[in-house]
Amino acid sequence: MKLNSLWNRFWFAPASYLDLAVLRIIAVGTQLFYMVNEQFSDLEYVYGLPHNVYKPLPLLRLFVWPQGLADPPSSHVVFAIYALCLICGFAGLLGLFTNASLVLFALGCLFLQTFVFSFQQYHHPEAILLLALLAVSLGPSGRVLSLDSLWRQRRHGAVEWVGLLSYGSNYAGWPVRFVQCLFPLIYLSAAVAKVAYNHYSLDWANGFTLQYYLIQDHIRKDVPLAWWASQFHVLILLSQYLVLLYQCTYWAVVPWPRLRWIYLPLGLAFHLGNYLVLDAPFPQWIALLCVYIPWATALARLANAQIAVAAPPGRTMPESK
């Protein structure tokens, strides 16, 4: 019973609809940008690969079992799903038939990414955003900042008026919490790998490791900044310790949310640094880090903040009554 109430208090505590709507807009917007910017060419590329590279992942097998597994689904079907996804994504972004369009969008994106990764390559930035989209699609994400909310208001009229920043429910918080809990697990996975892959030692943080990856990524992706940065052994050594500390202790943000004001800037700097120096872009992660910002609370504080007004030189301000 106690566990049950603790669980409900953690996942179903009253929360703002605004925070969830902001997460919806950022997550869907980022995924749409990725689809237009990268995924279309990824799909074209994998259809150009030899067919024996195609090994459908278990999740893709589930998606395509009615049509058989031997060959990839036809490009007409895949690009039709891509187009449908774009339409559902834009509907979800605007909050039109929000939950239905977001469920279709999340499942479609999951299908497309699993299909691309069935050609024996995979990358790390995409998964967390897909999981976030699934969560957002199952929550009350279109209650505010959406066409649905305007439509409901017009059709049924307002029962009562409430402030946008204080409007919420017990179900508005769990998708946000879910993403907040996912990040620490992912960072912890990265930290555990750095220790376990090197005979359970701290050898990883020896300075040379990151120098190696800087040179490697310059050779692979032609990043001049990486080549230049690979000369600074001591600085690189210190940054490696910082990365390990960050990844090992990031979980502390969940029980002690105030720590986000340390970890968020660190995380942003870490991912932007990776982007610039290693050409390892994780835009999905950068965008999703916004999940730690309590938008409604922050905006309410800003709106109610009082500032001291100084008197112009040579004059005294009249006393307020």
Next chain:
Amino acid sequence: MDNSSAHICYRIGVSVFVAAVLGAQAATLLVTAQHGSFLRSKMFPILEYPMYAPAHYEGERVTASWLLEGALADGKTVIIPREQLQVDIFDFVNIVQSTLQHDRAATGVLTGLVREHVPGAGLIRELRIKNYPVQLTRNGPKPMSSEIVMTIPLS
């Protein structure tokens, strides 16, 4: 909190989703801790995150990529740039590294790409894989010699 049956069902559904995904993601930590690499992308979107995890040491060769050359019947050699094979760098490295581990399927893919995309591939008798000529030092990269690590006959 509303305790109507619809709300209870919703809370149960959400709880199952949250517990399943976070539980599965947490379980990958155990796999990672045992340095099990079998998971890779099999459970996508649940992944391990061993990004840049293996340690490297001073004096090591940087095996960022591989060089390919074709040996002709008359003893001459031709360089085969990766771009000519029309695969991206990550796929290229994967295919070559799997070939070096004597993976027959990967060897087939590599020779197939050479035959398909390299002009005059019919004249190539041997495909040679050479390692990358860069060494890691405290002061950054340093050039070193490149050696043939594998020879694949092309009949």
